[in-house]
Amino acid sequence: xxxxxxxxxxxxxxxxxxxxxxxxxxxxxxxxxxxxxxxxxxxxxxxxxxxxxxxxxxxxxxxxxxxxxxxxxxxxxxxxxxxxxxxxxxxxxxxxxxxxxxxxxxxxxxxxxxxxxxxxxxxxxxxxxxxxxxxxxxxxxxxxxxxxxxxxxxxxxxxxxxxxxxxxxxxxxxxxxxxxxxxxxxxxxxxxxxxxxxxxxxxxxxxxxxxxxxxxxxxxxxxxxxxxxxxxxxxxxxxxxxxxxxxxxxxxxxxxxxxxxxxxxxxxxxxxxxxxxxxxxxxxxxxxxxxxxxxxxxxxxxxxxxxxxxxxxxxxxxxxxxxxxxxxxxxxxxxxxxxxxxxxxxxxxxxxxxxxxxxxxxxxxxxxxxxxxxxxxxxxxxxxxxxxxxxxxxxxxxxxxxxxxxxxxxxxxxxxxxxxxxxxxxxxx
Amino acid sequence: xxxxxxxxxxxxxxxxxxxxxxxxxxxxxxxxxxxxxxxxxxxxxxxxxxxxxxxxxxxxxxxxxxxxxxxxxxxxxxxxxxxxxxxxxxxxxxxxxxxxxxxxxxxxxxxxxxxx
Amino acid sequence: xxxxxxxxxxxxxxxxxxxxxxxxxxxxxxxxxxxxxxxxxxxxxxxxxxxxxxxxxxxxxxxxxxxxxxxxxxxxxxxxxxxxxxxxxxxxxxxxxxxxxxxxxxxxxxxxxxxxxxxxxxxxxxxxxxxxxxxxxxxxxxxxx
Numbered sequence: 001x002x003x004x005x006x007x008x009x010x011x012x013x014x015x016x017x018x019x020x021x022x023x024x025x026x027x028x029x030x031x032x033x034x035x036x037x038x039x040x041x042x043x044x045x046x047x048x049x050x051x052x053x054x055x056x057x058x059x060x061x062x063x064x065x066x067x068x069x070x071x072x073x074x075x076x077x078x079x080x081x082x083x084x085x086x087x088x089x090x091x092x093x094x095x096x097x098x099x100x101x102x103x104x105x106x107x108x109x110x111x112x113x114x115x116x117x118x119x120x121x122x123x124x125x126x127x128x129x130x131x132x133x134x135x136x137x138x139x140x141x142x143x144x145x146x147x148x149x150x151x152x153x154x155x156x157x158x159x160x161x162x163x164x165x166x167x168x169x170x171x172x173x174x175x176x177x178x179x180x181x182x183x184x185x186x187x188x189x190x191x192x193x194x195x196x197x198x199x200x201x202x203x204x205x206x207x208x209x210x211x212x213x214x215x216x217x218x219x220x221x222x223x224x225x226x227x228x229x230x231x232x233x234x235x236x237x238x239x240x241x242x243x244x245x246x247x248x249x250x251x252x253x254x255x256x257x258x259x260x261x262x263x264x265x266x267x268x269x270x271x272x273x274x275x276x277x278x279x280x281x282x283x284x285x286x287x288x289x290x291x292x293x294x295x296x297x298x299x300x301x302x303x304x305x306x307x308x309x310x311x312x313x314x315x316x317x318x319x320x321x322x323x324x325x326x327x328x329x330x331x332x333x334x335x336x337x338x339x340x341x342x343x344x345x346x347x348x349x350x351x352x353x354x355x356x357x358x359x360x361x362x363x364x365x366x367x368x369x370x371x372x373x374x375x376x377x378x379x380x381x382x383x384x385x386x387x388x389x390x391x392x393x394x395x396x397x398x399x400x401x402x403x404x405x406x407x408x409x410x411x412x413x414x415x416x417x418x419x420x421x422x423x424x425x426x427x428x429x
Numbered sequence: 430x431x432x433x434x435x436x437x438x439x440x441x442x443x444x445x446x447x448x449x450x451x452x453x454x455x456x457x458x459x460x461x462x463x464x465x466x467x468x469x470x471x472x473x474x475x476x477x478x479x480x481x482x483x484x485x486x487x488x489x490x491x492x493x494x495x496x497x498x499x500x501x502x503x504x505x506x507x508x509x510x511x512x513x514x515x516x517x518x519x520x521x522x523x524x525x526x527x528x529x530x531x532x533x534x535x536x537x538x539x540x541x542x543x544x545x
Numbered sequence: 546x547x548x549x550x551x552x553x554x555x556x557x558x559x560x561x562x563x564x565x566x567x568x569x570x571x572x573x574x575x576x577x578x579x580x581x582x583x584x585x586x587x588x589x590x591x592x593x594x595x596x597x598x599x600x601x602x603x604x605x606x607x608x609x610x611x612x613x614x615x616x617x618x619x620x621x622x623x624x625x626x627x628x629x630x631x632x633x634x635x636x637x638x639x640x641x642x643x644x645x646x647x648x649x650x651x652x653x654x655x656x657x658x659x660x661x662x663x664x665x666x667x668x669x670x671x672x673x674x675x676x677x678x679x680x681x682x683x684x685x686x687x688x689x690x
Binding site: 113114116118127128129152153154155156157206223224225227229231232233234235236238 | 449450453454457460461464465466467472475479500501502512513516519520521523524525530533536537538540
């Protein structure tokens with residue numbers, strides 16, 4: 001059996017793990033359930049604390065992993081069965097039909113211009129449209145169109161427009177059987193569902209948005225070309241508030257843990273807003289500011305000093321909308337002054353916490369993995385071996401708990417090393 | 430109905446039937462009803478709904494062409510369409526290049542018909 | 546009201562060259578009488594008529610628009626009339642959305658030998674439009690609502 005490692009998840013952690021294993025001359029299957037690799041990092045505008053353009057640092061790795069001779073990219077695919085094979089595992093992967101021939105599609109995008117069916121674009125958090133045939137984002141890897149078969153009406157306009165003849169409505173889902181020595185789980189996270197916190201009115205008040213929605217609005221490739229328009233009426237918001245710990249440190253929702261990145265991403269977003277719109281007033285309502293990492297504390301100081309962002313220690317009790325204007329009244333306690341404040345804002349951003357992605361529970365069952373009380377994967381010795389979940393199965397990145405990009409990358413490399421060592425242990429290398 | 434309103438709607442209809450989306454869809458409607466996934470009734474309903482959507486967009490476009498850059502509240506007053514629906518239409522038309530953000534009028538962003 | 550009796554509909558008819566225009570010609574040479582309210586525009590095929598032509602006719606003040614073509618199966622260009630039929634459906638839907646009565650637009654098949662039918666059609670359609678009244682764009686001329 002040729003030694004191979006299965007990496008589940010094509011975000012930054014999965015990509016790093018795949019690259020590191022591949023560099024050890026071991027074959028890697030990188031399985032990603034969405035049509036492109038990149039994960040959440042591809043959706044971010046800038047990263048903290050360096051203010052690097054997220055895609056600028058991610059895309060070289062995306063291309064590296066796609067081109068690596070030892071990496072087999074299986075996108076729009078999901079693991080449906082796993083069995084121990086001693087050594088290693090027998091894995092069944094469902095490769096879903098794109099209805100587009102990957103070998104013929106050039107990624108030109110003409111098909112997307114002809115499709116008459118519109119749908120909310122998941123990459124832009126539903127704030128802009130995509131078509132039933134679409135390329136997930138301009139830097140998608142692989143840059144191949146995919147048809148959302150539920151919405152497609154089989155009008156065939158894409159087929160007429162495609163000069164490469166790549167549209168194939170006869171395509172079928174494929175089941176692949178892989179034999180691998182080790183598995184690395186890098187399935188990432190999703191943003192908590194903030195509509196569960198009815199006191200903040202998300203879903204009812206159009207000008208209450210989540211952090212990821214703000215990232216897309218600020219991004220030059222986003223729904224409004226990087227201009228910050230507030231959702232209800234296209235006003236340029238003059239007063240903006242961030243609310244921290246939404247869905248984190250929350251006993252009521254059974255999410256008492258800290259999501260680790262929200263303080264820093266809120267400060268980063270606040271800085272970006274002040275950079276674009278120096279006339280805007282920005283305030284962050286927090287319980288604590290967690291600036292634990294390299295350059296983090298300096299970043300927060302910069303935000304307050306250089307960018308004039310107001311940091312207000314105090315929990316926000318609720319938001320109320322003024323229906324005639326769409327403005328929001330924010331009721332909070334200001335711990336420093338000891339008073340309850342009621343402030344009016346044009347736009348409120350909820351710093352939503354990180355939770356395990358959809359399907360984590362099922363995946364845990366499939367792989368026989370233990371999870372902590374909140375659905376993140378865990379292992380027998382998290383103190384001294386944070387990336388070990390089980391014999392031959394390793395975890396890294398946010399799949400193992402919320403963390404930022406550098407920590408995800410570090411864990412991914414650790415998991416890759418252990419996976420390759422495991423292959424040696426069981427005699428596959 | 431008021432004369433100017435009807436005139437505006439007919440201009441909007443002309444815009445809608447000039448749009449690539451409607452023209453391609455109508456051209457393909459026989460194929461959709463016969464060979465596609467939908468029954469003829471479903472096809473007719475879908476095409477009519479898309480036509481209605483494009484009529485609203487055509488109205489926005491013709492208002493922008495006749496009256497220069499407009500903000501969302503201004504468009505809402507002229508067209509009678511709710512502001513959030515206008516925002517969605519404008520974002521869709523930005524995506525296919527028919528409309529662009531022109532700049533600011535006071536506190537509000539204004540949109541203009543894109544030059545082709 | 547006396548003024549309302551004076552309403553003479555302005556009807557635009559797009560007639561295809563091979564069948565319905567010939568039919569109109571036959572009505573003429575046979576001296577069948579029909580109202581003078583109609584302005585005939587000859588097109589090579591009913592399939593030539595873009596929905597925009599119909600909408601422009603209404604925008605410029607037509608009270609009614611008629612589209613005539615060959616019977617299905619007889620089209621000189623094979624299926625041009627089928628395209629016209631499909632477009633007519635959505636023209637009617639559009640008129641409804643816009644707020645004009647869809648009855649102001651009609652699609653009919655008239656062959657080259659149907660001179661009588663053509664004359665009858667014009668008579669009938671003119672009556673329909675008289676009943677519906679002037680287009681809202683022309684109501685001012687006809688003494689208001």
